[in-house]
Every structure is written in C-alpha cells, then in structure tokens.
Amino acid sequence: MAFWLLKTEPGDWSWQDQCARGTAGEPWTGVRNAQARNHMRTMKKGDQAFFYHTGKERRIVGIAEITRGAYPDPDISGDWLLVDIVARDALPTPVSLAAIKAEPALSEMVLVRNPRLSVQPVTAPEWKKVCAMASAE
DNA sequence: GCCAACGTTGGC
C-alpha cells in the first residue's frame, strides 16, 4: 500500500465536501499536470492519502482512501486520469505546513520541496511522522 | 530541440 498527499483549495473542494459524500467514492478531478498525473497512474485501491488544504489554511486535515485506481477522465480529451477517494478519518490535530517545515524529519517531503505539485507521494516514515504529529499536541 | 515568453500556483 502506498501513501499520497492530495492538495485542494477548500473553496473549490474541501474536506467537509468530501465527508459529505460519505462512503461513496468521489472522483478526484481537475489534475492537469503531467507529474501529478503520473503519480495518479500508480495509485491503487486501498492506498491512503493525506488531504491538504491550500490557501489560507495550509494544513493537512484528514486521511482519505483510494477506492478506485486510475482510470481515464471522461470529461476531457487527452491523456488525463481520475481516481476515486473517500474521506476516512479527520486528523485529531490538523498538521500545518509551518509545523511540517519546522520538523527536521520532514525536510525532504515533496510538500516542502515542491509545494506546487498537486498529487504527491509520501514515504512511509513521513506518513508515520505526520500521523504522530496529528495525534499529539 | 532549444529557450524566451508567458501563465499559473500557492506561500508569504
């Protein structure tokens, strides 16, 4: 099982919106970046993903699960992909970008290195560390 | 195939 981080502008699609969809898989739409698309291509059902709010919030707010691996986006011509996700758990304590940047163990996270990438891989140690930060404080 | 110009993203 792999770990990911999905970024979204909460004004467009928020964790609350995702939760409102319940356990029905919801397509993760709008990815129009080749690198992000390439990551989506390798996503599998059962993978887990941090749900990150950009803009004013800039924090990881929840954990989502991939319920359907990559499939072609029917709404656009070309080589674009979708995956379906469900909201799984809200983080007891959201983990802010500032907290991630302040944590030396997370200095190599893609979120720190390349904050513009909208679909990011997360390593297992990074995942564990962020989860620990999310349950602490 | 290179690279300058341009548009977009997202943190600050």
Add this chain to the structure above:
DNA sequence: GCCAACGTTGGC
C-alpha cells in the same frame, strides 16, 4: 496583492 518557482507554449 506580490512574486518566486515551475510548467507550458510556440517561434526559431
């Protein structure tokens, strides 16, 4: 609202 970083586009 600004601007740095990055990706994409298009002329050559």
